Amino acid sequence: MNYRSMAPMNKPVLMLLAGSFLFLQACSQKQPAEAASTAPAPDFMYQYSIIDALLAGVFDGNLTLGELKTKGDFGIGTFNRVDGELIVDQGKVYQISHDGSIHEMADQDSTSIAFVKFFKADTSFMVKNTELGQLEKDLMAALPANEMYAIRMKGHFSKLTSRAPGPAKKPYPTLKDHLAKAQYLFNLTNTRGVVVGFLLPGYLAKVNVPGFHFHYLADDHKSGGHIFDFTATELTVEIDKIKGYSVELNTNADFDKISLDKDRQEELKKIE
Template identity: 80%
Template sequence: MITYLPLRISKPLGFLLTITTYLLQGCSQKQSAETAKPPVSDFMYQYSIIDALLAGVFDGNLTLGQLKTKGDFGIGTFNRVDGELIVDQGNVYKIRYDGSIQEVPDTDSTSIAFVKFFKADSTFIIKNITLDELEKKLLAVLPANEMYAIRMKGHFEKLTSRAPGAARKPYPSLKDHLAKQQHLFNLSNTDGVVAGFLLPGYIAKVNVPGFHFHYLANDHKSGGHIFDFTATELTVEIDKIQGYTVELNTHADFDKVGLEKDRQEELKKIE
């Protein structure tokens, strides 16, 4: 069952969600070249690339204070892959390997993160749905070549997530690290927020194609990288991304790693 809230069209290319068809399509208007140019705030900012993390580049020089100037919403991890990172409403939280949550000081650093200034183009409510069902519905209506930031808030009957423990040097690949340091959480009857992205396949090697979500409970007592959920009611907000900028990892390890290997199968196993 889907109940639609009043649609917010904040950009010339917005979304229209119809009750009968789930059709979500862009609305275009004639504009001058000046007004047609999307604002920088409508771009996703990315620090480092996913293949570097997969290959074991677990440190970076970007502080969280600097990250917050690039966006108020997003996901990532910390140096040494010390937990899962979620940015919501301008605050940065760490979900640790033991399931605890802490708000992180601006002086801490990240090895990879993806953020933007979130402003929903469309909002709807959906009830009694699994993550897999929701993803299929969104894929059926969202153009495959576009990029989207997705924020969801509601009640989850069940939710499975993970958070990694910190790595020690010499760093292994991410797959090998998670094989030993991935901690799973099976949550029940939890209320919270989901932050993440839906990105197209052509960004492989740079970011994670498809859906990528992190969770933060309202009571700040649980969260993590999401594997699955069953939600009784969700408010879903979708923000279409007009483009993205990538800042290469500035840590010395980035220049030493080989990035020629195709790591997509590794990525599928850990995502």
């Protein structure tokens, strides 16, 4: 993400967020033995394939969206052939196509990479008159750097810039080369909708996208995409702390044919 110098978030909001997570940390300390047997299932994220495989050109996968929805009701990713952006919100899977149209996808369609979890907010707060770069800085200042978070934001955006890729053709290039020719930008104004994404630590590089990764879906289902930037007039921000995650390797034959030795972090920075 590109960061710009902007006015800081309202300090009371930042203090409230920090205080909320101190409380959550205190509550997560060792519980009595009798409580352990009744504890809910682990609050884990599920991931299909790895980001370096997508960067290297593994654009097909065998995981159906029906299977994906059994792993989580919230998340992001893409489809086979990198045909648009994938967003999962409240259990429904949507495709943001390169022409800007939105489609709710059938369970038999497939994904080449996706990250999902069952979303349950641990804390929430409201923000007014902020921009993406500043909001990210404030969140990183308030949240422990080594943890993982699912983040859902809903509200009104005076400006929002997003993208969606067109489908690739075989033989597949790298993701960077594909996006150089088939990335479509959308400059949205006065739009209301939901932002879905994650904040992940740097040590997950090569497996997932370190830092922030957000997709957008407008309430009227007429626009969306992978977010580059936004200016929001008001937002409700919900944060779900992730306890850990599991990775299922891409089951398409192309995954075993590609070299994953190359460091592709610079490529990732250019396209994210």
